[in-house]
Amino acid sequence: MELENLNKGVQLTFENITYKVENKKYKKQLKKQASLEKKNLENVTNPSIIEKVEKELTILNNVSGVIEKGELCALMGPSGSGKSTLLDILAERKSTGKITGKLLINGKEIGAAYKKYCSYVTQEDILLQTSTVYEIIKFYADLRLPCASEQEKVKRVEQVIDEVGLSHRRDSKVGGVLPGGIVIKGLSGGEKRRVSIGCGLVTNPSLIFLDEPTSGLDSVTALSIMKTLQDLTKNKGCTVVVAIHQPRSEIFELFNRVMVILKGKMIYNGNKIIEYFDQIGYKCPNNVNPADFSLDVSVEIGESDKYEEICTQWQHTWENQLMNEIMQPPVDIEKPKATPFIYQYFILLKRAWMDILRNQGNFISRVGTAILTGLLFGACFANLKENNKDAQKIVGVIFFLITGLCLTPYAAISLFLSQRSLFNAERASKIYHSFPYYLATVTVEAFVVFFVAIINAAICYLLARLRWEASYFFYAMMVYYFVQLFSDFLICTLANITGASDITFAYGSGFCAIFMLFCGFFVPVQELPSAFGWLHYINPLFYSFISLMHVQFEDLDLACVEETVGNITIPCQFNNGNQILEYYGIDSWSRDFGFGIVVLWTAFFFTTSYLALHYLNREKR
Numbered sequence: 213m214e215l216e217n218l219n220k221g222v223q224l225t226f227e228n229i230t231y232k233v234e235n236k237k238y239k240k241q242l243k244k245q246a247s248l249e250k251k252n253l254e255n256v257t258n259p260s261i262i263e264k265v266e267k268e269l270t271i272l273n274n275v276s277g278v279i280e281k282g283e284l285c286a287l288m289g290p291s292g293s294g295k296s297t298l299l300d301i302l303a304e305r306k307s308t309g310k311i312t313g314k315l316l317i318n319g320k321e322i323g324a325a326y327k328k329y330c331s332y333v334t335q336e337d338i339l340l341q342t343s344t345v346y347e348i349i350k351f352y353a354d355l356r357l358p359c360a361s362e363q364e365k366v367k368r369v370e371q372v373i374d375e376v377g378l379s380h381r382r383d384s385k386v387g388g389v390l391p392g393g394i395v396i397k398g399l400s401g402g403e404k405r406r407v408s409i410g411c412g413l414v415t416n417p418s419l420i421f422l423d424e425p426t427s428g429l430d431s432v433t434a435l436s437i438m439k440t441l442q443d444l445t446k447n448k449g450c451t452v453v454v455a456i457h458q459p460r461s462e463i464f465e466l467f468n469r470v471m472v473i474l475k476g477k478m479i480y481n482g483n484k485i486i487e488y489f490d491q492i493g494y495k496c497p498n499n500v501n502p503a504d505f506s507l508d509v510s511v512e513i514g515e516s517d518k519y520e521e522i523c524t525q526w527q528h529t530w531e532n533q534l535m536n537e538i539m540q541p542p543v544d545i546e547k548p549k550a551t552p553f554i555y556q557y558f559i560l561l562k563r564a565w566m567d568i569l570r571n572q573g574n575f576i577s578r579v580g581t582a583i584l585t586g587l588l589f590g591a592c593f594a595n596l597k598e599n600n601k602d603a604q605k606i607v608g609v610i611f612f613l614i615t616g617l618c619l620t621p622y623a624a625i626s627l628f629l630s631q632r633s634l635f636n637a638e639r640a641s642k643i644y645h646s647f648p649y650y651l652a653t654v655t656v657e658a659f660v661v662f663f664v665a666i667i668n669a670a671i672c673y674l675l676a677r678l679r680w681e682a683s684y685f686f687y688a689m690m691v692y693y694f695v696q697l698f699s700d701f702l703i704c705t706l707a708n709i710t711g712a713s714d715i716t717f718a719y720g721s722g723f724c725a726i727f728m729l730f731c732g733f734f735v736p737v738q739e740l741p742s743a744f745g746w747l748h749y750i751n752p753l754f755y756s757f758i759s760l761m762h763v764q765f766e767d768l769d770l771a772c773v774e775e776t777v778g779n780i781t782i783p784c785q786f787n788n789g790n791q792i793l794e795y796y797g798i799d800s801w802s803r804d805f806g807f808g809i810v811v812l813w814t815a816f817f818f819t820t821s822y823l824a825l826h827y828l829n830r831e832k833r
């Protein structure tokens with residue numbers, strides 16, 4: 213089996229890693245200079261304005277080091293020194309900025325095959341709350357082991373659960389507060405950490421990178437997690453690199469190697485840090501935690517004049533001695549295989565179904581509201597007759613139904629947003645592409661929306677006795693479904709762009725108010741003010757209104773019920789449905805055209821929602 217052969221234990225060398233990012237201040241400075249130029253001010257000619265700010269920020273500067281196979285290595289340094297950045301680069305997760313330098317496995321650059329050897333565990337445990345330990349690790353196995361059989365995957369998952377010490381919690385849900393507000397009792401902080409580590413172990417990697425694996429954990433749990441990592445190095449020959457801030461002495465002793473990074477430069481990489489600091493003039497007092505001492509010394513060096521000198525000295529040591537020691541047998545350089553999109557889609561769909569079935573709060577509240585509002589609308593407009601007297605009420609039913617359906621998707625904002633961090637973390641791990649993920653979530657959402665829209669509209673349609681023929685009923689249901697669907701995709705687009713529920717709500721309600729105002733119900737389209745009247749042409753609700761009005765009134769004979777007020781008899785305003793369509797200025801359109809435009813709007817918002825998810829929604833690192 214490929215899994216068993218993969219982890220042979222490897223040596224990792226990184227040479228002259230430099231990481232630069234665009235300096236936002238520089239752009240601001242450029243703009244400032246341009247505006248000064250426009251104003252023709254004197255100091256335009258003064259280049260110092262622009263020279264003060266560097267074009268790029270150097271986050272890592274010529275960082276080199278080696279980690280031997282089977283070592284547990286601590287990456288230390290004060291806050292902001294560049295630990296997470298280096299770890300991201302070593303795990304090939306950085307997608308922004310300019311990276312130069314080399315990553316070598318057993319002394320050789322192996323290109324795309326590098327990914328096959330390593331895995332990364334994030335600082336936060338971003339896990340699906342409704343899934344069990346087994347399901348989460350199996351999900352990773354399904355997506356990360358394209359060549360393994362089902363039996364092999366199951367076997368590997370069980371092995372991993374055992375390795376991270378979670379056999380007794382195999383079928384426990386992760387737990388937490390779900391978007392609908394339901395609380396599931398689940399795993400402890402330490403157990404969640406172990407699940408995250410387990411996800412990283414599924415491929416049996418040779419190199420494991422962990423960003424602050426003990427942060428937020430009590431000291432006993434932290435030590436136990438670190439011992440699990442140490443077991444991986446001892447029993448399986450994994451090379452484990454851990455960015456860690458201030459470990460307690462028992463944890464510090466577990467490390468075979470320590471790397472210290474300071475202001476983006478390496479100042480030490482080896483297994484005799486206390487001796488090294490002693491050599492350069494910093495003596496460790498007795499009874500002091502060596503980790504605390506190392507960190508304190510690093511901060512002191514960073515603030516002293518000796519910083520550059522110590523960095524240069526370390527660079528020389530590296531170049532003269534350590535580089536020559538690197539030698540290991542070459543490794544397999546076959547590229548990692550990816551799972552096909554369609555397979556990713558089905559795995560993600562299965563998970564999304566399970567999530568919705570286990571978090572029924574949102575689904576039940578949406579369906580419940582649909583039933584209630586359907587009954588209320590139906591009760592208010594019960595048993596309408598096809599006559600001129602009830603015609604206005606029928607138009608009212610159509611308007612209230614489409615606006616009601618347009619507003620229902622607001623209930624899903626928290627659901628859309630709650631899944632973002634999980635999606636971002638999983639996408640950063642490159643276990644799937646955003647498109648199958650999007651299709652899978654949209655499939656489940658379209659199913660929920662179908663229930664909500666049809667239940668709501670059908671109850672109301674039947675109680676109000678709108679046009680009483682099966683073909684009209686089903687056509688109307690189809691339009692109502694698409695009304696809810698386009699609105700759902702619109703809200704999803706806004707949520708993916710803004711990333712915040714309050715802003716999504718603010719923009720969404722603004723759109724909805726405009727849609728309602730310009731849909732042709734309150735003010736017939738021919739009477740809209742000329743300056744804004746064109747808005748109805750780009751209003752999907754207007755086309756829904758047209759289509760449903762045609763379904764209801766086209767070629768419909770209306771009975772004439774004359775009303776009398778005092779002695780005056782009011783003549784019938786409408787004798788047939790076409791006159792109503794004419795009154796609203798929509799007689800020249802057709803139901804199919806209106807519906808066609810609604811479908812196009814749905815497709816448009818479906819696309820914008822995906823593009824926003826793919827391009828605007830990224831892990832901020």
Ligand SMILES: Nc1ncnc2c1ncn2[C@@H]1O[C@H](COP(=O)(O)OP(=O)(O)OP(=O)(O)O)[C@@H](O)[C@H]1O
Pocket residue numbers: 233269271289290291292293294295296297298308309457833
């Ligand atoms: N894309 C970026 N744009 C601008 N600055 C960045 C970028 N990435 C990292 N930095 C800066 O580089 C420095 C190093 O960041 P990094 O997160 O690697 O530090 P760290 O040592 O992991 O810190 P901590 O221990 O607090 O997590 C920080 O000052 C950070 O603000």
